[in-house]
Each structure stands twice: as C-alpha cells, then as structure tokens.
Amino acid sequence: MNMLQDDKPKEECGLFGIYAPEQEVARLTYYGLYALQHRGQESAGIAVSDGRKIQHYKGMGLVTEVFSDDTIVGLQGKMAMGHVRYSTTGSSLLTNAQPLVVYFQKGMMSLAHNGNLTNAGELREELGGHGTVFQTTIDSEVILNMIARYRRYNLEDAVIKTMIDLKGSYALLIMAEDKIIGVRDPYGVRPLCIGRIGERFCLASESCALDTIGAEFVRDVEPGEVVTIDEQGLHSRQGLPRAKMAFCSFEYIYFARPDSTMDNLNVWEARHQMGVALAKECPIDADVILAVPDSGTPSAIGYAHAMGIPFEEGLLKNRYVGRTFIQPTQEMREVAVRIKLNANSRVIKGRRVVMIDDSIVRGTTSSKLVEMVRNCGAKEVHLLISSPPVCYSCYYGIDTAEREKLVANKMNTEEIRKFVGADTLHYLSEEGLKRALDGNQVCLACFNGDYPIEIPQKFNKQDLEC
Ligand code: AMP
Ligand code: SF4
Numbered sequence: 001m002n003m004l005q006d007d008k009p010k011e012e013c014g015l016f017g018i019y020a021p022e023q024e025v026a027r028l029t030y031y032g033l034y035a036l037q038h039r040g041q042e043s044a045g046i047a048v049s050d051g052r053k054i055q056h057y058k059g060m061g062l063v064t065e066v067f068s069d070d071t072i073v074g075l076q077g078k079m080a081m082g083h084v085r086y087s088t089t090g091s092s093l094l095t096n097a098q099p100l101v102v103y104f105q106k107g108m109m110s111l112a113h114n115g116n117l118t119n120a121g122e123l124r125e126e127l128g129g130h131g132t133v134f135q136t137t138i139d140s141e142v143i144l145n146m147i148a149r150y151r152r153y154n155l156e157d158a159v160i161k162t163m164i165d166l167k168g169s170y171a172l173l174i175m176a177e178d179k180i181i182g183v184r185d186p187y188g189v190r191p192l193c194i195g196r197i198g199e200r201f202c203l204a205s206e207s208c209a210l211d212t213i214g215a216e217f218v219r220d221v222e223p224g225e226v227v228t229i230d231e232q233g234l235h236s237r238q239g240l241p242r243a244k245m246a247f248c249s250f251e252y253i254y255f256a257r258p259d260s261t262m263d264n265l266n267v268w269e270a271r272h273q274m275g276v277a278l279a280k281e282c283p284i285d286a287d288v289i290l291a292v293p294d295s296g297t298p299s300a301i302g303y304a305h306a307m308g309i310p311f312e313e314g315l316l317k318n319r320y321v322g323r324t325f326i327q328p329t330q331e332m333r334e335v336a337v338r339i340k341l342n343a344n345s346r347v348i349k350g351r352r353v354v355m356i357d358d359s360i361v362r363g364t365t366s367s368k369l370v371e372m373v374r375n376c377g378a379k380e381v382h383l384l385i386s387s388p389p390v391c392y393s394c395y396y397g398i399d400t401a402e403r404e405k406l407v408a409n410k411m412n413t414e415e416i417r418k419f420v421g422a423d424t425l426h427y428l429s430e431e432g433l434k435r436a437l438d439g440n441q442v443c444l445a446c447f448n449g450d451y452p453i454e455i456p457q458k459f460n461k462q463d464l465e466c
Contacts, residue, residue, distance in 0.1 A: 013114040014039030017081035017173045017180045018202035019229040026075035028213045029082040033063045035212035040086035043097035047110040048077030054108040058097040081173045083112035096138045104148040113140040115169035115190045116397040160239040169396035179230035186243040188223030189396050191262045201229040206260035245441035246452035253387045254295045254358045268298045273436035274386035275302025282426035284382050290314035292357035299386035300356040314347035337368040349377035356384045363407035366420040382424040388447040395455045400446050
C-alpha cells in the first residue's frame, strides 16, 4: 500500500478569505472560521498578505485552540484566507494542515482546498516524474504545484489551465501577494459564496460565516467560475464551462449549518421540507416527535407540524464535546454516542415516540439511540430518516465510510430495522428528497451510485449494485 492509499484522502473543510486593507483581516478570518468550525475540527490555519509577503500560522485542533489573541495580532496584512479541516485519523498531521504557503518563481502563494480530487494520484505521479517533491500527502499540494508549473502565465490563467487537468470536487482559495482567487469546480459539488463588507469582498464556504462578520451575501460562486478579489473589487471569469450542476445533497442533509443558504436554498428550509415529505410518506400515529440533534431537528419540526403532533426535546446533545478525540473504532463509536447524546425519560416514558435523524451510515448511532429511548420507557420507537439509504461511498470529499461498512450496503430496510431495534424504519425516498430540495440539481451518488464525475475505474457502479 502506498502512502497515499494509507492516507485516506477524504476531507471535509471550510474556507474563508477576505480582501480589506482597512480592517483587521486575520481577526475577521478567525471569526469566519469560527462560524465554519462544524466543517472541520482537526486543524485550522490563517495566511495573511501585506502586499509583499505572505505570513501564516496553523495548528491542530479547534480554531479557539489554535489561535490566541497574540497570534492574530501578529498576522497583519491587507488580505487573509483561512481553512478548517476534518480528516480521517491516518492523515491527521500538522504538515497536512492548510493553507499551504509556498515560494515559487513569481513570489509567494497560498492555497486552501475543500473537496477531493479523483485523479490526484495520477497527477502526483506525473508531477513526480518531472522531479516535483512533496511535503504533504494532500491533494492541495498537487494543485499548488500544477499552478506553479504555469508560472509564465498570470495567476488567473495558471489557475484556469490547472482546472483543465483536475477531476473531482474542489472549492479553492488561492492567495498571491496582491489578490485572492476563489474557484469552484464545473459541477459545483462543494460550496463557495461571495460576501460584501463595505466596499470590500470576502469568500466563504457557507453564508453563515458572512453573517458572523457582518458581511452581506452577494451570490454563490458559479460552477467553473474563477473570481478574484483585490484592490479594484470583485472580478469574474468563467474558467471552465459549467457542467450539469451536481451540488452535494449531503450538505443540505447533514453537513452544512442550518442558517446557511446554499445555491439559493436555505439549509433549515430544506431540512424542514424533508420532514414534511417524511410525513407524507410515512405518517405515524405517535404521541411525541423527537429529533436526533442537531441535524435532525429541522426535519423533526417539519414532521411534527405536518402531523400535528408535539415536537419535544427528548434527546439532548452535550454541546461541549469538542474535537474528535475519539478514535474511530467501532467500540469507541458506541461510547461516543453516549458521550454526545442522552435521552430524557420525562419526555419519553409511556409514550409512542417518532425519532428523526438525518442519515444512517454504519448504524451505530441509531442502534444506541433506539436502545436508550426504549430504556427510558417508550411504548413504541419509530425511526424516520430524512435521506435515502447511504449505499455508496463518497469520492468527492465527505467521509461516508468505506462501502463495506455502510449498513445499507449489507442489509435491506427490514433487516436494518431489526438491527437497530425500531418498531418502524422509514427512509425518505429519493423523490421526496428531490422535492424537498426544491428542484435544485444535486449529487445523489451516495444514495444511488450515479456518480456525476468519473471515479477511479475499480469502483464502477456495475460492480457495486446496492
Ligand atoms: P452511524 O452511527 O455511522 O450510522 O452515523 C450516523 C450518524 O452520524 C447520524 O446521526 C448523522 O447525523 C451522522 N453523520 C452522517 N454523516 C456523517 C459524516 N460524514 N461524518 C460524521 N457524522 C455523520
Ligand atoms: Fe455529497 Fe454523497 Fe455526492 Fe459525496 S456522493 S458529493 S456525500 S451527495
């Protein structure tokens, strides 16, 4: 096994960048990353440029653990960009933290990436064949080297030439001494939006980060678009033609913050509609509706309103469970569920309970929660899931586990119902999900195996029937 295979490339990340010479850009980036903390808790980093050089600081842990007031004050500049990263344990190294900052022939450059390239291995081999050496095991360094290879062009042209060779999903921030460039792949799999603060502009993975710094939402970066923010303001070029939009539906289901709006659809509203759709597909005569907090909450409220049954807080989340110090073994996952969530028997005892979660991946959370709710004296426990069964792995940057570990890959719905111990188990249909997403064109590959972007050959759909 080579180092790259060992180092699982799946990453879930958050990006924030701002050009605003009259503001404390590092501090605003810190607040932006703070709002995006849910997108990654492994490492955080900020790079600033004063127009001549780029300085940076990064570390392992939460944004508040990595940065002190002194480090923020030490990062003075006209523009800044930052990154929070989640990764699987194997690749949890400081060298892999972002932004990456390098010297190249034209000066300095820094880069941060959210997504996953499906051809990173091939590109790395090709670059290696020309003598490129690497200091990290992440895709972002491959992209950085590809851009540097086109050094005779201006930076936007070098980025566009690089995009031609990239396959997979990417939202990128690239900072030179005098500008920040934001890029979204032609399918728009990963999010990136533009904000305005006074006369200046910023870029963020989610609109909640714009709200946090008091910026106004301008628009999403379009698929295939390359935007630049600099002294003159905001400039845009279509780097590659737009492909058929395939925005990650899992952002709406689980990953994004409910107060964010992505591609014109508010995440809370989408989740609420998933709950309404569940009520149409699976109305249950129950006494109380519970959510698995937090991602299940808007759907549970939607279901409760549609059914006219009270929504109550029967499951409580410990909000102080910090970063993922829990090693991802099965045993530790079970402990993690109990550390993170507890049931309140006052709400549950003697009642017929509907419990709504956003997804089942391995089945660990659902089994433990059904058991917990039963132990609190529930008369019946019905489990509704606001997405279809996750049968396929994601190759575009969300850690949905290897295919063999996905419970829906091994069992049908009735078998999973028995496995988790619920009286009813219903997954939202693909049609119901699409309706809740208001016709937005999305990727549904982890549910139906229709990968919008080519994936490595050995994982073709015909070999993977679910
Ligand atoms: P599992 O216990 O493996 O079935 O995981 C399902 C639970 O994990 C659900 O409560 C989801 O909210 C949550 N979840 C879904 N996708 C992910 C992900 N990519 N990373 C971490 N947690 C997730
Ligand atoms: Fe999102 Fe699933 Fe598509 Fe991955 S496969 S991008 S998790 S919808």
